[in-house]
Amino acid sequence: MRIIKNIGQYFGEIFHAIKSLLTGMKITGYYFFHPKEIVTQQYPENRDTLKMFDRFRGEVVLIHDSNNEHRCTGCSACELACPNGTIEIINKKEIDPETGKSTKAIDQFVYHLSMCTFCNLCIIACPTDAIKMAQTFEHSVFDRSKLTKVLNNPGSKLMPGIRE
């Protein structure tokens, strides 16, 4: 009986092996005859039509709306969250025109792209969702100093109702 069982096992293994090999061949064979499945991007040629994925992290940007208003309160949470010191928040005192009180506002949101590892921690840390990762990736420049960017637009101010 044992011999018969062993023989059955031997041929069972062969058929199982053939079946599993054919499963793999079916998948690669499908890819071969379906060129639409190709994931390669021919970059410089398709530059105009290339659209990066939403999850792609290209650089940190401060979101501005059409009134040139942003949501950054200058709380420095992103600066503290950043592991490499990529972000520097320089604040200034500002007199609120409605209440007349002196409040804190960002003067310059400095972002050192050259030090950024695109880890996304600053975006998670931001309490007001003021910053996000953009999908741009053509960052090469001839001068290193160009990689240090000021993210807030000149003349921009805090969106009303964010601080509360």
Next chain:
Amino acid sequence: MILLNFSIYDFSDFINSIDTWLVETFSPTIGHLIGLVLVGTCFLLFTALLGLSLVYIERKVCAFFQQRLGPMRVGPFGTAQTIADIIKLIFKESLITKQSDKFLFNLAAFVIMMAPFIVLSAIPFAKGLQALDMDIGLFFIISVSSIGVTGILLAGWSSNNKYSLIGAMRSGAQIVSYELSVAISLMTIVILTGSLQLSEIIASQSNGWWIFKGNIPAIIAFVIYIIASTAETNRGPFDMAEAESEITAGFHTEYSGIKFAYFFLAEYVNFFIISAVGATVFFGGWMPLHIGDATFFNNAMDFIPPIIWFFGKVAVIMYFLMWFKWTFPRLRIDQLLTLEWKYLLPISIVNLLLMSIVALKGWHW
């Protein structure tokens, strides 16, 4: 006066007319010598072209299997990529390590090219287009194709590098083992043909290919042949001899420049040879697809030139081998030998017996 009766369907008149012209113009000895040089040059050109095109095709095919595009930059669709690679390899420095056995190190690159060159001489490319039609053609191919392992062992030994030596030894073990299955699976068909002469093997398939006529044992033999011959040429998934992840590049670790190109070229010529032998023995070589006595169908198939049939069949088998290579993961060395000694060899021996019974009882067509 040279009389050229060129016909794409039968090359024998064309070859004979060249031979007669050479013998008549020069003395018989010199004429035959010139003929030999001509044939050699043809094979050289053929292997060079084969290497160039196969490297490109393989890169393209494997890219498509892996959802990539492959070479796309040099020339339209990357067609000039291999030419660029060859130019690079020619101009690269040919390094020889200080502690290596320099004579054997240089010799190995030529020994490894020799085996596929000799085997090519016995391959029938089309009707009348065969350098040597020996009565032991298939035996000749089986025995000579294993000379290549000498080159691999020489390369591994003379490099004086532990990875090279391990790779060479693995390759030796692998080729010696799998040679048995290759030979036995080919013998399975020889039982039916009754001849080892390649032209007779092809002639015996004029009313249908052996893979169809030979009943179930022929199909089993073909599957075993494909697996074992892939292993014999050190191609993936059996490329233990040059397992990049464990032993760098195996026996050709220390080779660079044009000598490395020889190893690369030999690999691709061997790849062509196993496909060509498989096509000749199982799929009728240059013989068009014939079904018994269906005259109209057979005549229609005869309209396609034999050389196209041959290269078409070889291309299909090559495609399957590439499919295997780029789908399956690499085996471990003990799994590799287990597969041969515990599975392929017993099955092929039983299959040989089965084919003998089929041939005796006349159960084939």
